[in-house]
Amino acid sequence: MASGIRIKAKLNGDQAEVKTLMKHNMETGTAKDKKTGETIPAHYITEVKAELNGKLVMTANWGPAVSKNPYFAFNINGAKAGDTLTVSWMDNKGETASEQTTLS
Amino acid sequence: MGVSRRLFLRGAAAAAALMALPRALLAWPEKAFKAGSSDDAMQALFGTTDASASSAVVLSAPDIAENGRVVPVSVSSTLDGVESISIIVEQNPSPLAASFDLGPGAVADVSTRLKMGKTSNVIAVVKADGKLYTATKEVKVTIGGCGG
Incomplete structure (x- = not known):
């Protein structure tokens, strides 16, 4: 968990319900x-990417108005059991983090 | 030998910085996020402010947020061909808070938590088949200790 990203994923049929929490201060600069x-x-985090088996599913672009320790x-x-879900972020200082989970 | 190693490292660091920079600049719509009004943000993000209110855009946010630092906001849509979902907090210094680009497989249903400086309209903008659809809701913010 060094990435500070927590992923909770639940499969409902072929739909994956994904909840993520990222550890980040999200300083506004004010x-x-x-x-x-x-x-x-x-x-602050500017970009979050979610990939399923390496294929980009969603990109979130954020400003500093997203709350501290973002929930997404x-x-x-x-989606199906065994698929790999990767969530990664990049912030305005170029720092990055990434976390991976297997759907079950 | 020490010099060449140092040179190599410096070169590698410069190359890494060069590679990282364009990616960050290209991907992240800086102009839209730095815009000072909702219209400017929409213009920067979509190239237009033309949008129609639609019941097919569902915005859920609290009526009253006791803590403006953590306001849960969800946006979903039943429209076909949703390309992106954006959330604007009208009264924030930089109104555009978040914008989600949906790739193949992504469901038009996202949730996050936002900061709100004061009571404001929250606007969800859904881009579907190249057109913009919105839903608006006022969220009252009561911040203790900040004169709210």
Whole structure:
């Protein structure tokens, strides 16, 4: 779980119901540090990709208005047990994380 | 030997930076996310602000959000050929909050949690078959300690 991404996927027939949680501060760039009074630089996830067996299913483009430790739920048609689901993100500093799970 | 290694590493780092940069710039619609109004964001994202309200777009969000930092928002649609789903918070400094591009297999049904600075209309914009359809809902934000 070093990626900080948690994936929960449930198969209903051939539809996969996917819920994800990502550990990220999602700093807007407008908040100030309470101790130093300095503005905390913007640091937020800009792009999330979901892939099923390596095929891109969904791309989410985000701004800083997505809440801290983002929650993202979506559904995929045509999924089956044994399929590999990959969720990855990239932030505005170019940092990335990726997590993989097998549907069951 | 030490020099060539350093040079190699520097070169590799520069190459990596060059490769990473265009990807980030091309994929992420920066102009739309930096836009200061809903119309500007839509213009930047879709090239038009022409959209019609549709009952086939279902936006679910709370009537009252006690904590503006975490407002659950879901958007789904029964329209055929949904290409993307975007969520705009009208009164936020940068109204465009999120935009989801649907690939093959993706269901037009997404949920996330958003920050809202104050009471605002939340607009879901669904692009289907090249046309824009919207659903709007006002969410009242009561933030303790922030003069809300």
